[in-house]
Amino acid sequence: METLQKYCLSLLVTLLLFSCNKDNKEASLRSLKFSQLHYQGTKANLNALAKAIELDATNEDPWREYSIPFLKRGIPHIWKKHMDKAIERNAKEWQGYRGYNYLWFYRDYKKAIADFNALDTITPNFIDAPQGHSVDYWRGIAYLGLNDYKNSIYYFDKYIDKETKETGEDWVEMTGFLFRGIAHYENKNDSLALLSINKLLKYTNNTYADGNYYKALILEKRNNNDEALKFIDIAITNYKDGYYNNRPYVETLRQIYMEDLLLLKERLTKKK
Amino acid sequence: MNKKKILKITSWVFGVLILVVLCFYAYYNYLLKHQHLPSEGAVNHPADYINPEKALLNEGFEVCNEQFICQYYNPERATYSEGKNGLRNFVLSNYKNNSYTDSGYLNIRFVINCKGEAGRYIIHENNLDLEPQVFNKDLVSQLFKITSKLKKWNPNYVRDEYRDSYIYISYRIENGNITEILP
Numbered sequence: 522m523e524t525l526q527k528y529c530l531s532l533l534v535t536l537l538l539f540s541c542n543k544d545n546k547e548a549s550l551r552s553l554k555f556s557q558l559h560y561q562g563t564k565a566n567l568n569a570l571a572k573a574i575e576l577d578a579t580n581e582d583p584w585r586e587y588s589i590p591f592l593k594r595g596i597p598h599i600w601k602k603h604m605d606k607a608i609e610r611n612a613k614e615w616q617g618y619r620g621y622n623y624l625w626f627y628r629d630y631k632k633a634i635a636d637f638n639a640l641d642t643i644t645p646n647f648i649d650a651p652q653g654h655s656v657d658y659w660r661g662i663a664y665l666g667l668n669d670y671k672n673s674i675y676y677f678d679k680y681i682d683k684e685t686k687e688t689g690e691d692w693v694e695m696t697g698f699l700f701r702g703i704a705h706y707e708n709k710n711d712s713l714a715l716l717s718i719n720k721l722l723k724y725t726n727n728t729y730a731d732g733n734y735y736k737a738l739i740l741e742k743r744n745n746n747d748e749a750l751k752f753i754d755i756a757i758t759n760y761k762d763g764y765y766n767n768r769p770y771v772e773t774l775r776q777i778y779m780e781d782l783l784l785l786k787e788r789l790t791k792k793k
Numbered sequence: 794m795n796k797k798k799i800l801k802i803t804s805w806v807f808g809v810l811i812l813v814v815l816c817f818y819a820y821y822n823y824l825l826k827h828q829h830l831p832s833e834g835a836v837n838h839p840a841d842y843i844n845p846e847k848a849l850l851n852e853g854f855e856v857c858n859e860q861f862i863c864q865y866y867n868p869e870r871a872t873y874s875e876g877k878n879g880l881r882n883f884v885l886s887n888y889k890n891n892s893y894t895d896s897g898y899l900n901i902r903f904v905i906n907c908k909g910e911a912g913r914y915i916i917h918e919n920n921l922d923l924e925p926q927v928f929n930k931d932l933v934s935q936l937f938k939i940t941s942k943l944k945k946w947n948p949n950y951v952r953d954e955y956r957d958s959y960i961y962i963s964y965r966i967e968n969g970n971i972t973e974i975l976p
Contacts, residue, residue: 555829562840571831590840593864595900595961595976599840601923627898628965628973629921770866771976778878 549577556583562590581610585618592626593770616640617651617659624659625771630666633659648683655680658697665700666774670708677701695724696766699731703775711739730756730765734777737785746792753786841959843902843915850941854912856904856957863949865960866976871905874945880962881974887939893932893969896921900963901937905946907955914941921967928966936964 549572556569567590573583588603604622607615620636623629637656640649649656657680664673677697684693702717714735721732733756740749759765760782766773838844841864845851856862865871873880897920904913916937920926940962949958965973 552829564836564839565829567840568831568835569829571834571836572829575831575833593866594841594959595902595963596840596917597898597900597919597923597963598917598925626975627923627963628975772877776877778876780876780878 545576546580549573549575549580549583552576553580553583553586556586561586562594566590579610581607581615584610585615592622597627612639613643616643617649617656620656620663621652621659624663624666625768628666630663633663637663654694655683657683658694661697661704662700662774665704668707670704673704674701674708677704690720691724693720693724695721695729698724699729699735699766700774702732702735706735706739711742715739725764727755728759728762728764730759730782731777732756733759734782734785737789741785741789741792746789750786750789750793753782753789757782757786841902843904843913843959845913847915848903848912849914849916849937851913854904854910855906856913857907857955858957862904862957862959863951865905865949865958867949867951867958871949871958871960872947873943874909874947880943883943884936884939884964884974885971887942888935888971890969891931891935893929893966895928895932895969896967897926897928898923898963898965899928899933899936900961901940902959902961903940904957905948905960906957907948909946909948909955911941911943911946921965929969932966932969 552569552573556566556573559566559569567587570583570587573580574587584603585607588600588607591597591599591603600622604615604619608619616636617640620633620640623636624633637651637660640651640656651659657676661673661676661680664670664676667673677700681690681693681697681701684690684697698717698721702714702721705711705714705717718732718735718739721729722736725732727733733752737749737752737756740746740752757779760777760779765777767776841862875883897918900917900919902915902917903911905911914937916933918926918928918933946960948955950956961976963973963975964971965975
């Protein structure tokens, strides 16, 4: 009889705990939803996310969402603390995203590559696409940041070939052609750089400042200054029209500015 | 239907509507102040807040609207008057690595007011793993002086008006050398 009572009590406690746990998870989701009604990084948003974490620390979403305003506002240690917690809970979902953050917001190319590689290990035989782009594309950029042209070109080739084979060349992210062209250009292989840049210009109807700028640079190296001048003029028009490579929040890799274009134009004009 | 009856019905409708709005407001206030507030460590300010009393070079610096300081990236970007290249050239040509061995991120956050003036600075020091650390005092002082000499900024433009905005400059430093200036 006494044993039966003990069993009943244990069952009751287990049920109570389970029910509390379930209630907390639901309440946590409610706080998470409430946080999303407020602008990112506001007092109400942050407090609701903290409440969601307090109620259910196993859910990665409030951890990650808490980290983002600090990423965008230049407060790295708070971003890092919360982003790492999200990855501890769901690395498959967020490790690539952290790599993307390391790449753009901290220019820590080695840590970015380590995260992209770790994601490959978690999902073997599958090419992940954190933030909408293949890890190979991101790795190509990260290696370019390290001036490791061999690896940068390898990953851009891999990304472009796969995309071309599966969906068609016109589906390739156009900056893939641009960055691969830059990698070839900086690696002093102008012919391959031009091939890639021409692809970029083909798919942007010749209206992309970066493409025309690099084309002008290559033509200048070939002492074809008249032709180079034509392309730098187009680049200047493209830039004024807003057709150039840039990113929200942070400067992009090898970002060009109007003064770069004007400087090249001045140099080419003097050579005439 | 006589006028008196119409007035009575209208009053009732308005009364009920006001009651509903009040109830909604009270409920929302409850959600904000109680249900979705953590039991410990609730914040009293948004993520970007810089306390004017603790900030550097805040004396004489005025924001145009204390209640609405937006972000540098929204919507048209607050930028340095000489552009990113101008900013980079100014910093790099003035900074000298006095045999520092420090590595990490030295982030300086501040406010650009609606007139394009900079002030209210705060400094965050982290190592390359983004954990808090203390940099060489001379390095911090030198970079802070250089940063605060970046005087002319293009203020953010939101809803047909120039506005105040929070901004930051992040210096990635490796062995005392600046390797990146972000964002």
